[in-house]
Amino acid sequence: MIFGNLSEKLQDVFARLRGRGKLTEKDVDAALREVRLALLEADVNFRVVKDFIGRVKSRAMGQEVLGSLTPGHQVIKIVNDELTQLLGGKAIPLTMASTPPTKIMLVGLQGSGKTTTAAKLAAMLGKRGRRPLLVAADVYRPAAIKQLQVLGETVGIPVFNMGQGQSPVNICKAAVEHGRSHNNDVIIFDTAGRLHVDDELMEELGEIKEAVEPHEILLVVDAMTGQDAVNVAASFDERLDLGGVVLTKLDGDARGGAALSIAAVTGKPIKFAAMGEKLTDLEVFHPDRMASRILGMGDVLSLIEKAEEVMDQEKVKALGQKLAAAQFTFEDFLEQLNQVRQMGPLDQIIGMIPGLAGAKQLQGLQVDESQLRKVEAIINSMTPQERRNPSLLNGSRRKRIARGSGTTVQDVNRLVKQFNQTRELMKKLGTFDKGKRRMSKGFLSFFQ
């Protein structure tokens, strides 16, 4: 990622400013050039970027440089605040009907992930004690109905369909009746994907809206969408008056600038983010976290939250200290791997760490489940001394370990290498802000 480390770049821009009291227009311009590039690389719409930079500039100009903050941090903070604001400030919940059933309609371009999102949303609501009904209203794409049926079965949610022979409007109308009589308190309509320039099909959505009067219309948008996202969102909003947006495929490396463009153009909140292929991978959207992601600054908050969910607080504290000193051992490594395994895919976790999203050292760090068992066996075949002091591991010790764990010397070598890479990485993490202790303490305090 070219702009994986925006904050570092801004530090460079501001390095020359040390000791001056105010940010001048020139200083701010230089910094905002970097921000502008970062936003454009993240696919934020060009016009939105232009407006945005203008707003940030007027706020940043002439501001006092606070003693505790470097100017770079200050500009980042303003940018981050403004981004968060633009993205809707706080997470906004689904609109629920005062008298059930709540009717939710999903719309969007082809391939944005409507059907999968419908199932994920139903599963999420089901878990919260609701009784959702899924409606298969995509009569155009081959096997779309079948897809929803299979997904519905997987998550244990009933699916209403009338085959491909009926018009979507009729299907949706009938579904509402069906839902009422079957005591469903949420009805989710999965509509066919369509281009926002396709008048005929856009008209059809208007008809469905009129027929079922949904409480919530959600636009499903692929996080990888480019500059056209604004036109797509504006067209759908104009026709349907959207209630909000679901951003999908955020588990890839797309920075998701489309989210910002849409928020800026329609003013509608992003309500959910889909982050994986499992049907539980739907999360409530957090504007502040997305802001950092668009800027390529990592998502510290999500990381901390995930860590807190699964990690034992006492152990975390101890580990945090070891991490800072890059002193952790194979024993810690093993424990950590087990905990990380509970947090989710490692590549995702690492993507959330500021400044590490694109780090080269991470390429060898992919963990897969069967590998983990091997790793466990290898570490268990080490003596306690070896675990504490990996530099003891010479050739003959490695051979013994390989024999003891039923693996090969290559496996052992690979693990030792990975271990050293991890250690290296942690060192980098601990000294995130180029050796400034303030920052490393700041980061670790998240763990405490």
Added chain:
Amino acid sequence: MAWRNLFRRGEGKAPDEPGILDRLKAGLQKTRTMLTDGLDNVLRGHRQIEESLFEELEELLIQADVGMKTTLELVDWLREECRQQKMTDPQGVKPLLAQRMKEILGSCSAPLAEGPDQPTVYLVVGVNGTGKTTTVGKLAARCQRRGQKVLLGAADTFRAAAIEQLETWAARSGAEIVKHQAGADPAAVAHDAAQAAKARGVHTLIIDTAGRLHTKSNLMAELEKIEKVLARSLGRRPDEVLLVVDATTGQNAISQAKMFKGAVEPTGVVLTKLDGTAKGGIVLAIAAEVGLPVKLIGVGEGIDDLRDFHPELFVEAILAEGS
């Protein structure tokens, strides 16, 4: 939509046939309007070639999803060229831009390959929701129309109902299909499909795979395995490994192309949904930054809306004068 119907004829004919340019123009109407009108406005707004003209040009290209890097390269080149040629008339910029775009796209352009022996094998890959299965279906229909017998391999065993979706396309196009159950090993499907293709003497074998995000190393490894197994049963690499890219995608398409290149070495790109987007500038970025040729473009929802990609025509269509 009327202009979409304009595409219905002229399939597979020579690019220089009169009329095809008009049809392409119509299909790329949104891209064209944006670039052409935008470009004309920029050029008309200046009496001579000056720095602000280049800045406006930059904005225009970025808005067409061409991407920062390629945009800067393009505009730097233009600036230098104008200086060397001592050009002063803004109107001279347009042919230069067209020339440069054609060079970028043409440098890695190649038609869809045919195998040395039957069957010709195409492996279709890409991230989720770009239109792989639809592309496989349209490609099958196109081959069948040309009188070639086609076999489809349903190696997307992951997504719910993907196999049924491909079956529908097989029925529509008249192609045969080899499938396993949902959840089966996709490499095994590919192997069986290759064996069946040889035994039945089909002309073209097209393998559909599950969509996968390029950042998931385990899924990319699975794809590598599919290709390896396929190559073993064929005795050669698939004749084309086609990366399907959604034209609405922004700069992430570069990342996709690079990561897929690291795993299965795609031989070309299929750019889908080009009819709906005002952009498609990502084609330039992919060609310039990744060096992958675009082989086919999808310009509509009809079964015959899959076209060969001609760099010359494409550039002419998006930069052409007026209507």
